[in-house]
Amino acid sequence: MIFTLVLVLIGVLLFLVIGINVIQQQKERAEAERRVELARQRAIIDETEEILSQSSMFPCSSQIILVLYKRVRDALKIAKGMAGTQVADYERRLNDISGQVTNISNGTQNTPPIEGFRLPDNDKQVLALVQVLKKLKAILRSEHNKGKVSMGIFSEEEGRIDSLQLRINVESMLSRAKMSCATKQYGTAKQMVTKALSTLQAIKAQTPNDPFIGRKVDEAKALLEEISGAQKESAPVVQQDKEEKDIDVLFQQKKKW
Structure with missing residues (x-):
């Protein structure tokens, strides 16, 4: 009876250990996926903001500017939910960008000629x-x-x-x-x-x-x-050079064999 009870307890402990390992692995996998997705969204934000900063180099319409700002806004929304301790920073940036989107959407559409x-x-x-x-x-x-x-x-x-x-x-x-x-x-x-x-x-x-x-x-x-x-x-210069070379060859000293 005691032996059976010991086996049961060992089985329960093994089950708990396996369960804890599975849960831990799931947490680690979820954390890794969170970091990858957060890095992807940050890359989208950085790339789009870089293009916005260089938009003065060419005639850029308000429509394409709005597309870019909306892209940053959407990426910030996703990133905010994964930011952890940095959520306040993402929240502030999201509010700023959302304000820009509203201003451009409500403003006069501008399409400078190329x-x-x-x-x-x-x-x-x-x-x-x-x-x-x-x-x-x-x-x-x-x-x-x-x-x-x-x-x-x-x-x-x-x-x-x-x-x-x-x-x-x-x-x-x-x-x-x-x-x-x-x-x-x-x-x-x-x-x-x-x-x-x-x-x-x-x-x-x-x-x-x-x-x-x-x-x-x-x-x-x-x-x-x-x-x-x-x-x-x-073209004549090339032809003249060729003719001069031919004359030089014609009148050059003959070699004695």
Whole structure:
């Protein structure tokens, strides 16, 4: 009888130990998942706030600004429930962002024209702008897929980003063409200008009254003429050099064998 009771007690203890281990593992798993999710939400907040801080680099509409602020607000709501001892900080930030969302939603919608956009002179700023636009486009598509951005706003804002990216691409091609021309790589330079001109013509068909595109078309055509002229001038020089070498070979001292 005592032996049976001991076995029962041992079984109960084992069951309790196993149960406690299972509960502990579940708690640890839940804590790990909480930390991972909190880190993910913080990454979303940091990325979006970084884009907001750089939105002055290009003509940014109030619609896309609202999309970004709402993204931060939604991430803060989720993070607040997982923040633990930092919940007060997340609560304060959430109140600030919610106020921004309300102000933008109730304010006048502003959509600055992209025609006045000017590419930064600094290469680092241009690279930063390219990266910002790439991230912004990915965020816009992600929020649209989640049903948080209407089709109309998505199409309009994606078109604006595409147009800005094309402008940057054209500026980059013309800049590289000028560099190639300076180093007398006329074939590469002509290829770059021709590609830039083709892109500009496509944009001009969509926005015929854009003064920036008109100026860049004229600039590309002038650069193409300059490259073609440089090619023609360099061709006779090459031929003359070849003829001089042929004459030198003809009248050079014969070797005796």
